Ligand SMILES: Nc1ncnc2c1ncn2[C@@H]1O[C@H](COP(=O)(O)OP(=O)(O)OC[C@H]2O[C@@H]([n+]3cccc(C(=O)O)c3)[C@H](O)[C@@H]2O)[C@@H](O)[C@H]1O
Ligand SMILES: Nc1ncnc2c1ncn2[C@@H]1O[C@H](COP(=O)(O)OP(=O)(O)OP(=O)(O)O)[C@@H](O)[C@H]1O
């Protein structure tokens with residue numbers, strides 16, 4: 001057996017900040033080496049940040065990444081870290097054309113490199129490219145076909161990248177063929193509720209398939225709509241968890257491993273897949289000698305967070321990184337005294353500190369007394385900056401000039417609030433937070449250019465029933481810590497209302513949220529159709545109504561600000577539907593109308609779509 005001290009650096013990198021990221025890699029390598037690490041590993045595309053999206057298609061960006069990698073290898077050696085083996089993800093360009101895919105030389109690669117002795121000793125390209133959910137990697141990258149095995153202090157170490165773990169066969173199977181002693185998997189695996197359990201099972205399964213210890217390191221931090229939760233893990237080939245990092249925290253997971261000493265026997269140069277595909281195996285010998293014995297360290301297995309803590313921390317992380325990485329210092333939001341704005345404010349205070357959060361109460365002539373009281377109480381409890389801006393005079397001026405009635409008049413209040421927040425944002429440089437939740441977003445229950453305005457929407461992917469659970473959980477945590485619970489009890493218990501007309505309740509227009517969220521879970525998260533929903537026991541009229549609302553609101557969702565993904569299927573990249581769409585799940589009575597008769601009679605086959613009535617408007 002041979003010993004190796006491994007450091008998995010679970011770090012928050014910034015997309016596009018290649019120099020800043022390189023500096024971080026240098027700093028964290030020094031930190032790990034100071035603690036005796038022989039092998040230091042960073043997550044997927046650590047050098048460029050992840051995901052880089054269409055930046056990958058810019059030659060200048062690919063070249064900057066390659067050049068930075070070479071410089072990094074030199075800087076590590078200059079800093080006396082040349083003997084430490086460093087594995088780091090970066091963006092590369094393919095050395096050769098890939099005629100099979102019609103891709104020229106220089107096409108982007110999602111790559112990782114081993115750095116040692118001041119140089120890049122091996123470059124690996126991700127084999128399996130995820131192209132589902134939020135991922136579009138076929139759009140950017142060409143896949144690799146070689147596994148690199150690096151012998152370091154007498155241990156054969158191989159490396160793969162994220163999706164390589166999620167697909168059967170490929171480089172993980174090749175690692176077994178190569179007789180690898182340690183398999184590294186570097187990741188950019190975004191958070192979703194319950195994904196940590198899926199990951200652990202997967203890591204165990206692949207360690208067994210590879211027949212060796214597997215070390216999994218993931219990013220932390222927010223990048224637009226994605227939040228990376230870390231959760232780095234080391235498991236033995238028997239599936240024993242040797243170490244596990246805390247979720248959502250930056251840090252270095254240091255672990256001493258007893259690994260099989262590399263054999264001097266045959267070194268296979270290829271692995272053949274059951275389907276006949278071949279993966280080349282390249283060997284790189286850095287140092288053949290095992291290390292002398294040293295004082296072992298005790299690696300820890302961090303506790304898991306409960307569901308509410310996980311989601312809440314994801315929201316805080318996502319908001320904080322969006323604010324900080326986009327150069328904001330402060331945020332502003334409307335405080336209605338209701339639960340959504342209260343939870344959004346609590347998340348903001350936890351993310352950037354209450355002194356950087358500006359809450360504005362904007363009562364109209366229909367606002368209840370408790371809406372102002374509860375907003376003020378929230379401000380008192382959290383310590384955020386609070387101001388009251390009555391909107392009735394502004395609304396009156398608009399009405400005098402525009403003579404709006406009904407919903408148009410109701411929405412005007414939300415729009416004056418939106419304009420007020422944007423005005424204060426322009427004036428003082430605050431980022432505006434939209435407070436809508438996933439249930440409202442699903443059914444279009446918000447006013448376009450009203451309460452839907454904003455730069456970021458922290459609750460965008462949180463169903464309303466989970467909003468209440470998170471609020472209760474956050475207050476309970478405060479109680480346990482002996483702190484003042486941030487959210488006023490009445491904001492949690494009162495029936496939700498938009499307060500755009502006298503006595504209005506959400507339940508006037510929508511089913512109760514418990515029921516609505518149940519239907520949405522089946523329709524949105526699980527993509528079930530009308531028949532399946534009815535077969536699942538939902539009332540037909542309810543299902544038809546909810547489906548019609550959801551389908552009709554696509555245009556509103558497209559214009560909604562970004563917000564952190566926490567569920568399996570967040571609106572946006574995870575669920576891409578056409579806005580202009582005549583396909584409807586609903587029963588015949590609700591289906592899209594026939595083309596107008598006059599056009600059919602005039603002999604234009606199928607009529608002219610532009611002249612047709614909009615189906616959504618006919619239904620309403
Ligand atoms: N396909 C399409 N593509 C692009 N734009 C489209 C469109 N269809 C309609 N539109 C536009 O959208 C407009 C209708 O949308 P919008 O102006 O938002 O108005 P609308 O959806 O008719 O009304 C807003 C609803 O949200 C409720 N609300 C408002 C505020 C807060 C809350 C809450 O509790 O949080 C609830 C309110 O009570 C009302 O039921 C149309 O006038 C048209 O301009
Ligand atoms: N009186 C108000 N003062 C300030 N902001 C308001 C006011 N009313 C609504 N808003 C803003 O518009 C958002 C939508 O609120 P609305 O009351 O229409 O319904 P909601 O979705 O139930 O939200 P909440 O639970 O926060 O009340 C609020 O979260 C808040 O940011």
Ligand SMILES: NC(=O)CC[C@H](N)C(=O)O
Pocket residue numbers: 044130135161162163164166187188189190
């Ligand atoms: N970056 C990746 O390849 C991530 C894909 C993988 N299925 C995950 O979500 O963890």
